[in-house]
Amino acid sequence: MSRTALGMPTIRPVHGHGNLHADVDFPTAAKEEMANIQMRANIRHATHTIRGKRARVVEELPDWQELRTAGSALKEQVMANLPELLEQFEKNFTARGGTVHWARDAAEANRIITELIEATGTTDVIKVKSMATAEIDLERHLAEHGITATETDLAELIVQLGHDRSSHILVPAIHKNRHEIRDIFLSEMPETDDSLTSEPRDLAEAARAHLREKFLSTSVAVSGANFGVTETGTLTVVESEGNGRMCLTLPDTLITVMGIEKLVPTFQDLEVYLQLLPRSSTGERMNPYTSMWTGVTPGDGPQDVHVVLLDNGRSAVLADPAGRSALHCIRCSACLNVCPVYEQAGGHAYGSTYPGPIGAILSPQMTGITAAENSSLPYASSLCGACYDVCPVKINIPEILVHLRDEDVRTRHGERPPTEQRPTEEASPGLAGRLFRRLPRVPSEMDVMMKGASTVMSSGRRMALAEKALPLGRALAGRDRAISWLPGMAGGWTDERDIPAPPRESFRNWWADHAAETEDRVRQDGGSRHVPAPDRADHTDEEDSP
Amino acid sequence: MRIALFATCIVDALYPRVALATVRILERLGHEVVFPSGQGCCSQMHVNSGYLDDALPVVRNHVRAFTAADYDVAVAPSGSCVASLGHQQPMVARAGGDEDLARMAESVAGNTYELSQLLVDVLGVTDAAGQLGSWFPHTVTYHPSCHGMRLLRLDDRQKDLVRSVGGLDYVELPDADECCGFGGTFSFKNSDVSAAMAEEKIENIVSTGAELCTGGDASCLLHLGGAMSRRGTEAATVHFAEILASTQQNPLEISGPVELSIPSPSSRRPCPPARPSTPSTPAPTTAPTADRGVL
Numbered sequence: 137m138s139r140t141a142l143g144m145p146t147i148r149p150v151h152g153h154g155n156l157h158a159d160v161d162f163p164t165a166a167k168e169e170m171a172n173i174q175m176r177a178n179i180r181h182a183t184h185t186i187r188g189k190r191a192r193v194v195e196e197l198p199d200w201q202e203l204r205t206a207g208s209a210l211k212e213q214v215m216a217n218l219p220e221l222l223e224q225f226e227k228n229f230t231a232r233g234g235t236v237h238w239a240r241d242a243a244e245a246n247r248i249i250t251e252l253i254e255a256t257g258t259t260d261v262i263k264v265k266s267m268a269t270a271e272i273d274l275e276r277h278l279a280e281h282g283i284t285a286t287e288t289d290l291a292e293l294i295v296q297l298g299h300d301r302s303s304h305i306l307v308p309a310i311h312k313n314r315h316e317i318r319d320i321f322l323s324e325m326p327e328t329d330d331s332l333t334s335e336p337r338d339l340a341e342a343a344r345a346h347l348r349e350k351f352l353s354t355s356v357a358v359s360g361a362n363f364g365v366t367e368t369g370t371l372t373v374v375e376s377e378g379n380g381r382m383c384l385t386l387p388d389t390l391i392t393v394m395g396i397e398k399l400v401p402t403f404q405d406l407e408v409y410l411q412l413l414p415r416s417s418t419g420e421r422m423n424p425y426t427s428m429w430t431g432v433t434p435g436d437g438p439q440d441v442h443v444v445l446l447d448n449g450r451s452a453v454l455a456d457p458a459g460r461s462a463l464h465c466i467r468c469s470a471c472l473n474v475c476p477v478y479e480q481a482g483g484h485a486y487g488s489t490y491p492g493p494i495g496a497i498l499s500p501q502m503t504g505i506t507a508a509e510n511s512s513l514p515y516a517s518s519l520c521g522a523c524y525d526v527c528p529v530k531i532n533i534p535e536i537l538v539h540l541r542d543e544d545v546r547t548r549h550g551e552r553p554p555t556e557q558r559p560t561e562e563a564s565p566g567l568a569g570r571l572f573r574r575l576p577r578v579p580s581e582m583d584v585m586m587k588g589a590s591t592v593m594s595s596g597r598r599m600a601l602a603e604k605a606l607p608l609g610r611a612l613a614g615r616d617r618a619i620s621w622l623p624g625m626a627g628g629w630t631d632e633r634d635i636p637a638p639p640r641e642s643f644r645n646w647w648a649d650h651a652a653e654t655e656d657r658v659r660q661d662g663g664s665r666h667v668p669a670p671d672r673a674d675h676t677d678e679e680d681s682p
Numbered sequence: 683m684r685i686a687l688f689a690t691c692i693v694d695a696l697y698p699r700v701a702l703a704t705v706r707i708l709e710r711l712g713h714e715v716v717f718p719s720g721q722g723c724c725s726q727m728h729v730n731s732g733y734l735d736d737a738l739p740v741v742r743n744h745v746r747a748f749t750a751a752d753y754d755v756a757v758a759p760s761g762s763c764v765a766s767l768g769h770q771q772p773m774v775a776r777a778g779g780d781e782d783l784a785r786m787a788e789s790v791a792g793n794t795y796e797l798s799q800l801l802v803d804v805l806g807v808t809d810a811a812g813q814l815g816s817w818f819p820h821t822v823t824y825h826p827s828c829h830g831m832r833l834l835r836l837d838d839r840q841k842d843l844v845r846s847v848g849g850l851d852y853v854e855l856p857d858a859d860e861c862c863g864f865g866g867t868f869s870f871k872n873s874d875v876s877a878a879m880a881e882e883k884i885e886n887i888v889s890t891g892a893e894l895c896t897g898g899d900a901s902c903l904l905h906l907g908g909a910m911s912r913r914g915t916e917a918a919t920v921h922f923a924e925i926l927a928s929t930q931q932n933p934l935e936i937s938g939p940v941e942l943s944i945p946s947p948s949s950r951r952p953c954p955p956a957r958p959s960t961p962s963t964p965a966p967t968t969a970p971t972a973d974r975g976v977l
Contacts, residue, residue, distance in 0.1 A: 170874060476860050628870025636907070637942065661927070661932045664711070
């Protein structure tokens with residue numbers, strides 16, 4: 137992993153706020169979500185389908201690994217030069233008639249956007265699906281200021297009408313099946329009636345009719361951006377439905393919220409990402425709509441064009457050499473679709489706008505590892521590595537998960553300064569909790585186990601001694617030769633699984649008495665066999681008779 | 683060749699038969715197996731739980747034990763532990779500020795092979811029946827553990843060896859490349875999700891009709907086997923080293939209560955008749971006499 141010093145300012149980075157904090161720890165939230173059998177079936181079906189499509193279209197590209205390498209290298213270059221690139225982007229965007237706003241965190245971004253909308257005199261805006269606006273909880277903030285934001289992406293609309301939360305980066309309503317969607321439309325769209333079927337075509341048509349009027353009558357749109365091209369000041373939105381194109385072209389005012397990590401240096405760099413992104417996300421060779429706009433074009437499209445450059449914890453991620461490649465993420469969601477933990481627990485269990493493996497490393501880094509329950513997220517993985525294999529920009533998610541677990545342990549042991557707490561009341565641990573976090577702590581059961589295991593496992597002699605206790609475990613297992621209950625933390629194992637009765641003797645201790653019995657062993661097995669001397673590539677199938 | 687066995691902590695303490703199976707396969711081929719007595723653990727449990735400081739002495743011990751010993755190559759019957767040597771030990775050493783240790787760890791890792799890697803890539807074994815005399819007349823499916831698959835890129839080495847065992851009826855596992863849900867301390871820190879993942883894996887195993895699911899990592903097999911035992915599933919798990927070690931003269935017994943101990947020479951039994959391998963007739967659970975060596 138690259139540990140290049142990037143000359144980061146030494147001030148403490150500002151952590152992110154908004155929809156980034158889990159309110160409940162992951163194991164508890166996951167347990168609750170897993171009780172929803174319908175949701176699990178929906179997610180299982182959908183992720184397996186997208187997974188298969190992705191694998192097929194990736195397979196057909198002979199240079200897929202080279203593309204991944206290029207995508208990763210370009211992002212590394214961006215992160216190494218981010219301040220300069222951002223200033224260049226601002227200069228070029230401004231020169232083409234746009235206005236650039238800088239937002240340190242969610243609150244600043246929300247305030248800027250609200251003021252821009254209020255200045256137009258409207259109270260209705262349309263929205264393009266955007267992770268950044270979900271991250272800052274824009275819709276709720278606007279509602280508090282009397283502004284209604286209507287989602288125009290079909291899946292986001294389903295989530296919005298269902299008063300629900302997104303559970304997937306690309307497919308926010310992945311946890312709903314078409315029958316559930318029909319029910320939502322029937323109860324929330326006045327223009328529908330019982331004749332509506334649950335056929336995808338009918339559902340899409342109902343949404344289209346519902347939205348068409350909005351597109352034609354609304355004068356302000358809010359979007360995110362997939363990429364910002366530094367050398368030209370161009371913004372890009374990649375989508376499937378065409379609703380984004382409507383939002384980006386029909387209104388008078390266009391406000392785009394873009395995370396500061398979304399830059400690419402040159403227009404040509406898009407070539408790499410526009411191949412990586414659709415194949416990784418929807419399993420398509422190309423996405424149907426790629427919209428690009430560069431400032432204002434007189435007489436064509438929005439004449440009042442803004443971009444809000446959002447930090448909200450990204451600088452904090454950038455400041456950590458071992459974790460910063462999380463900022464390479466292009467939000468394709470391939471890691472979610474292959475993740476067995478996501479498949480079981482669903483997106484809501486992660487408690488953040490960013491679910492799945494990427495969320496498990498991004499959310500706690502953006503908020504700081506000590507924030508609320510986010511410190512449980514790096515443990516929400518079996519470290520199987522499927523996410524790293526599919527990541528189009530080669531983010532080594534398992535390695536960062538392990539790094540964050542280490543950060544968490546160090547923070548709990550008081551080796552790291554605690555992050556500032558979330559400014560809202562509901563999920564902050566309160567004064568007592570905050571004091572508790574700062575005090576030296578009694579070692580946890582895990583601490584004790586790890587320390588003990590470290591002592592034993594760092595010496596063959598101590599291992600041999602400890603293994604002399606194996607017969608005790610055998611006694612514990614009893615006549616059915618299975619241990620089915622253990623106390624404390626180990627109970628997490630025996631809640632779900634038996635442990636077989638341990639052997640009488642460890643291999644090490646057995647070997648001490650039997651190492652020399654090679655001849656007996658070979659004879660008992662039927663005699664020796666001789667494979668001709670290996671020639672690596674040129675192995676042979678010849679055999680000796682037993 | 684003089685081959686150093688890195689048993690791994692879980693095999694050493696819980697599955698000595700898997701270590702013995704590894705020894706038997708290699709001795710049968712005429713190699714000398716040594717067991718560096720200072721060995722402990724690869725440190726993966728500590729690293730994956732976030733305890734890098736506590737991992738450091740474990741790494742130091744492993745590197746010391748396998749640097750001091752005299753051997754040509756080292757082998758371990760675990761994809762995960764071998765992957766940890768190369769992917770984690772140098773990182774732990776560097777995090778602890780010990781560059782010399784990191785380089786030594788890289789050197790030890792570079793000469794340590796997972797069992798199927800050693801057999802296929804170094805020793806040229808590709809036909810277990812022909813070259814090892816392996817014989818195991820049972821229906822078997824195979825779960826490729828994640829770290830062997832994704833960190834070591836073992837591809838089909840383990841599976842191909844198992845398929846080439848005499849008398850063995852191989853059945854493919856659906857969604858084989860999905861994690862079984864073990865994940866070290868994940869299995870009890872997130873025990874509900876882990877159990878749900880195991881459940882799915884077990885359903886797939888049962889759907890194959892196999893008597894046994896084999897694999898190359900005792901930890902995953904312990905987790906799956908334990909969950910199967912709790913659910914009363916007929917199938918069980920067994921490490922592929924034990925299948926490769928099994929011969930007509932000294933076959934691996936799979937009926938009777940679970941027994942992880944290394945059998946004493948007197949308890950060896952004659953070769954049992956092959957059991958029918960039709961999926962619809964699972965093995966009797968309360969069978970009789972012999973202790974079975976499966977996990």
